[in-house]
Amino acid sequence: MTDGTGLSPISDVDWPEDIADLLPGFAGALNVYRTMAHHPALLRAWCDLREHVVNQTALGRQRAEIVILRTGVRLASEYEWSQHVLRARSFGLDDTRIASIGGEVDGMAAEDAILAQAVDDLFDVKRLSRQNRDALTALAGVHGVLDLMATVGFYSTLGFILNSFAVPLDADAGLALEKAPLKSL
Template identity: 55%
Template sequence: MQDFMPLSDADWPSQIADMRGGFAGRLNVYRVMAHHPALLRAWADFRDHVVVKTSLGAERSEVVILRTGVRLQAEYEWAHHVVRGRASGLSDARILSLRGDAARLSGADAVLVRAVDALIDAACLPADLQAELVDLVGVDGLFDVIATVGLYRILGCLVKSFDTPIDADIAAALAAQPIG
């Protein structure tokens, strides 16, 4: 079996040398994706929209990503987005609530969590949930929820398939401030 661990700077593919100093060189997940340089290059614009330019805003985006990580049992994504979620203003109690039953949540988090669950379970948002999302985040937000779950589903498959290690800075942050 081939090893698909994160590529070191010395092993970084020359055809994407320009990407090493940006997002692609900062995280192990993208250093793994660098085994397929054309995919990583194509990934950049989609990732930029979902991660940076989303209409959801930082907090709601993190709610969607954290729930997706929980549902996929992707510890890499959970760990990274606990740290990012805290940075975006989510409390530890709110973050931990995303691991639980959607029926126990209320407000925006309940709608977002039910949307993630529907997309993970059935790859479909029923009409009533679409309407709730449009009321909550608008049409762009509806599409951004779907895109966010899709992007993180791919990343979840990647990190779990290749046993991608949690980045050292994230592990250190969680060691210094564990969550629940």
């Protein structure tokens, strides 16, 4: 159950029976959810919000990845950053753009800067500044503003789990990044 750093990801053999239906899907695919499976009721409740934040967001795939990457940076979550470098690439973001998300807002493309500044606002002042909220609304609409906040909250929770329990990066992600490391700026 534990490995000295906290909760270890649950193996297929030890997977809780009451969430057996989640094992072949998203929950069995990533170590963060295998760790969350120590609390089956929480993981089951997580499913609908995950579906919205990951697959139904008004931000769209690329903008959502910018928000997730910036959240990973702010949480110092190597796991979240690494997993989402790969996802961002799969959604068409190039390495230069991805790497910029780890830096200063003024070094990013204009749209990315709006998204990253919104994430920074939420971490730094616990709300969107009026100026950034207006820019974000113009960019993504009211649904996009709310989805950005939900995304930051969702991935912050995952980041807290990842950081608290030293969840290891999934082997396939590690190999993919080893073969194609992120090119820096």
